[in-house]
Amino acid sequence: MTRKLTIAAMAVFLLLAMSISMVFATSEVSTGLAMVERGAYLRTEPKLNATRIQLVPKGETLVVLEQANQYWQKVQTQNGRIGYITTNPTYVKSIPSNVNATLQLERSLKRGDRGDDVVEVQMRLSKLGFYSGRVDGDFGPMTHRAVESFQREHRLVVDGVVGPQTTRKLNELLAGDAQSTVTTTAPATAPAPANNGTAPTSTGTEATPTGQASVTTKTLGKGTSWETEMYVIKGVKEGPTVMIVGGVHGNEPAGFRAARQVKDWKIENGTLIVIPDANKVGINNNRRNSSFGDLNRAFPQSNGANGSDALSRAIWAEYQNYKPQYVLDLHEGYDYNVQNKNSVGQTIIYHPSGQMQSFANKLTSELNKGLPASKRFNVLRNPVGGSLARAAGLHGSEAAIFETCTKDPINTRVQYQIKAVEMFFDHAGMKRQ
Numbered sequence: 001m002t003r004k005l006t007i008a009a010m011a012v013f014l015l016l017a018m019s020i021s022m023v024f025a026t027s028e029v030s031t032g033l034a035m036v037e038r039g040a041y042l043r044t045e046p047k048l049n050a051t052r053i054q055l056v057p058k059g060e061t062l063v064v065l066e067q068a069n070q071y072w073q074k075v076q077t078q079n080g081r082i083g084y085i086t087t088n089p090t091y092v093k094s095i096p097s098n099v100n101a102t103l104q105l106e107r108s109l110k111r112g113d114r115g116d117d118v119v120e121v122q123m124r125l126s127k128l129g130f131y132s133g134r135v136d137g138d139f140g141p142m143t144h145r146a147v148e149s150f151q152r153e154h155r156l157v158v159d160g161v162v163g164p165q166t167t168r169k170l171n172e173l174l175a176g177d178a179q180s181t182v183t184t185t186a187p188a189t190a191p192a193p194a195n196n197g198t199a200p201t202s203t204g205t206e207a208t209p210t211g212q213a214s215v216t217t218k219t220l221g222k223g224t225s226w227e228t229e230m231y232v233i234k235g236v237k238e239g240p241t242v243m244i245v246g247g248v249h250g251n252e253p254a255g256f257r258a259a260r261q262v263k264d265w266k267i268e269n270g271t272l273i274v275i276p277d278a279n280k281v282g283i284n285n286n287r288r289n290s291s292f293g294d295l296n297r298a299f300p301q302s303n304g305a306n307g308s309d310a311l312s313r314a315i316w317a318e319y320q321n322y323k324p325q326y327v328l329d330l331h332e333g334y335d336y337n338v339q340n341k342n343s344v345g346q347t348i349i350y351h352p353s354g355q356m357q358s359f360a361n362k363l364t365s366e367l368n369k370g371l372p373a374s375k376r377f378n379v380l381r382n383p384v385g386g387s388l389a390r391a392a393g394l395h396g397s398e399a400a401i402f403e404t405c406t407k408d409p410i411n412t413r414v415q416y417q418i419k420a421v422e423m424f425f426d427h428a429g430m431k432r433q
C-alpha cells in the first residue's frame, strides 16, 4: 500500500516537473561559459541515468554549447569532451555571455595574444566544432590550428589570424545558429528514446513512389557541432540496399573524397545510402578522432547494444532504419600492409559473412594487376571491434573496411577507392546509370 502511494506521489511530482519545464524551457536558450562549483558528472545524454563520461572537477570552466532543457545543458569540457551536465546552480553556475551575440574585436587576434577577446573567439570555435582545447584566453598553437581549419573550411585566407573577414564569417554562422537552436526544447522528464537528441531531421522527400528515382538528403545530428549529411539515392527498379561511408577517420582523405563523388551517382535499382563525411569535426581538423573519440571503436559490439556516443548512435540509427545488406567503409593506412604488418594500408578487411571473402579476393586481384609485389593489396578478415563494418557484419550485412595507403599520391588513392565501390556495387547487384 505505501509502495502504491509512493508511486502515485512520484507520478504527480513528475507531471508537475514536466509542466514547469514546458513553461520555462523556451526562456533558457543561452550559451556562454559555466563554472563548476561542485564536482558534477558529464553524461552522454540529458538524463540522470545516462552513461557518465567523466566527473568534471570543481573550478573547471565549461563551454555551454546548447541549452538542452531546463535541467540539462550541452557543454564542452577543458579536455574537449562533449556531453550533458546539470543546470543546477549549486553545481554549475552559468557565466552570462552569448556566443550568438555579434563579435566585435578591437584588434586582430593572432598566436601569442591573450585576453577576454581570445576567450570569445575560442568559445565560438568550440561551438562550431573547430576547437577542443582549453578556453583560457591564451591564443596558443591549438587555437591557431583551429582558426586555420576554420578559414580553410570556409575558403578564407588561411593565415591563422582572426581579422575582419574571419570575424564576419563567425558572426554569420552563429547568427544562423541562434535561429535554428531555439526549437530544441523538450520536457526534461519525458521518457527519451535511446538516441534522444540525435534523431536525424529529414529535409527532403521521404516517401518514394514505386518506379520513381529520387535523392533525399538528411542531416544527422542537426544543430550539433558534429552534424553531417546523409544521402539516400533510390533507383527506379527494385534492388539491394548498399551503404557507403567515408571520413570515419578525419585524417584519411581518399575515403571521404571518393564517398563525396559516390553521393552524386545515379543508380538504376535499389537504394544507395552515402554518408561521405561521417566524422566532420575530424575532417575539418585533419585529425583521426571525433570530439567523442575514435568513431571506429564506437559502434555496437553485440546484438541489441547501441553506439557509445551520439555520432555513432545517429549513424547506427540509420543502419537500423534502412538495414543495408551491403556496407563498405572507406579508410586509409599509413603504410603498405604487405611491407609493414603494423599498418592496414592497401587492404580490404572483410567480415566473414555472406560472400565477402570471395569479393575481397576478386577486388584485390583486380587492383593488384600491374602493381609491384611491394605494394600489393592484402586480404584481411574481421574488422576491429567497434567499427561500423564489424557491427554491420554482426547484424547480417555483407560488410568490409577498404584501406588505401597514404604513401601513394591522393589521386591514385581516390581512384582505388572508387574502383572498390564500383566492384562492391557489382557484388551487390546494384547498377549505375
Ligand SMILES: [Zn+2]
Binding pocket: 248, 249, 252, 296, 331, 332
Ligand atoms: Zn581509418
